[in-house]
Amino acid sequence: MGYFLNCVRFHVSSTVTEKPRTKVGSLTVSGVNCYSWDDLEALTSNFSKLIGSGGYSSIYMARLSGSDKGALKVHVSSHRLYQIFKVELEILLHLQHPNIVKLLGYFDDSEENGALLLEYLPQGNLQEKLNSNSKQVLPWRNRIAIAFQLIQAIEHIHEKCSPQIVHGDIKSSNVLLDKDFNCKLCDFGSAKVGFSSMVQPPTMSPRSKQVMMVGSPGYTDPHYLRTGIASKKMDIYGFGVVVLELVSGKEAVSAERGEMLVHTVAPLLHEILDSSVDIKEDYVRRFLDPRLLRDCIDIDEVKTMLSVAALCLRSPPSLRPSASQVSETLVQKIPSLSFLGVKNTV
Numbered sequence: 001m002g003y004f005l006n007c008v009r010f011h012v013s014s015t016v017t018e019k020p021r022t023k024v025g026s027l028t029v030s031g032v033n034c035y036s037w038d039d040l041e042a043l044t045s046n047f048s049k050l051i052g053s054g055g056y057s058s059i060y061m062a063r064l065s066g067s068d069k070g071a072l073k074v075h076v077s078s079h080r081l082y083q084i085f086k087v088e089l090e091i092l093l094h095l096q097h098p099n100i101v102k103l104l105g106y107f108d109d110s111e112e113n114g115a116l117l118l119e120y121l122p123q124g125n126l127q128e129k130l131n132s133n134s135k136q137v138l139p140w141r142n143r144i145a146i147a148f149q150l151i152q153a154i155e156h157i158h159e160k161c162s163p164q165i166v167h168g169d170i171k172s173s174n175v176l177l178d179k180d181f182n183c184k185l186c187d188f189g190s191a192k193v194g195f196s197s198m199v200q201p202p203t204m205s206p207r208s209k210q211v212m213m214v215g216s217p218g219y220t221d222p223h224y225l226r227t228g229i230a231s232k233k234m235d236i237y238g239f240g241v242v243v244l245e246l247v248s249g250k251e252a253v254s255a256e257r258g259e260m261l262v263h264t265v266a267p268l269l270h271e272i273l274d275s276s277v278d279i280k281e282d283y284v285r286r287f288l289d290p291r292l293l294r295d296c297i298d299i300d301e302v303k304t305m306l307s308v309a310a311l312c313l314r315s316p317p318s319l320r321p322s323a324s325q326v327s328e329t330l331v332q333k334i335p336s337l338s339f340l341g342v343k344n345t346v
């Protein structure tokens, strides 16, 4: 894990202390509200309820009209955080997809303070839901639906919108869940926009290249870590890790031992990719989340999920499937998806 020391990840203060100046009033831009700082103070009862925090922001509960709730993602008092906010704002202003978090409004002082008002997802993030301490065990049918919906979101940004977008940080804590456990991809602060498949980092010294690289331990494509070249295939790699988490219920990096899930599971994935070997049911069951053993699960569905993960994690990245190929495989090989009310748009 030494290489993550090169990655820029820092935690921001979880409280809002100074009042940023406001340059905008409450306007409506294509259905998205533009708020003043006073509006945000009123919506969040003065930032009284923190519901999440990440490397770049703090997220507060917002009360909208009636019983509607929102989540206010705040980036304050830093030029660097403001740049991340601007990237996410520009992207969310132009994205509309049922499996991507919806932007309701924003605050922007054009200097170093910004905030995004997002739809509130009451079931929190997938990482918490899969955590062994979670009271509720996420059933198998929800897990395959989440995998399918996540790849639909990725397919949308990679292949169906213009300009195309690479998310750049696909991981289970960036998958939010609504009340029915539908997936909503969030956190576009690391995204790259406007190229068809691949973007080279700008020419820079090896030292500065290291400083620019961002990654989440356990999810980052080794090819990206080596080269700094962002591509759609890095999102496919992150998706592969999320599928392993969904099947095993294990974390991408073990909290106890620091081991990466992709490393622990590598021998099984090699066997799966080697089509001459028929994987024994026992071997697959040993990897399955033990909390699911009471569920009536079609073991072929588990094998399909694992073989999709194996393909998504292949190196070099050119060997990995596209998002639409993954979508197609899931629809063809997991018949129970059709009973979940998941819309087949393939």
Ligand SMILES: Nc1ncnc2c1ncn2[C@@H]1O[C@H](COP(=O)(O)OP(=O)(O)OP(=O)(O)O)[C@@H](O)[C@H]1O
Pocket (backbone or CB within 6 Å): 051, 052, 053, 054, 055, 056, 057, 058, 059, 071, 073, 101, 118, 119, 120, 121, 122, 124, 125, 173, 174, 176, 186, 187, 189
């Ligand atoms: N719309 C939302 N509804 C409910 N909870 C949310 C919402 N948005 C974010 N959260 C919570 O806050 C956490 C952090 O959000 P997010 O990933 O967007 O922040 P970040 O600062 O970009 O984090 P990082 O880049 O470190 O992943 C999420 O994992 C989730 O638990």
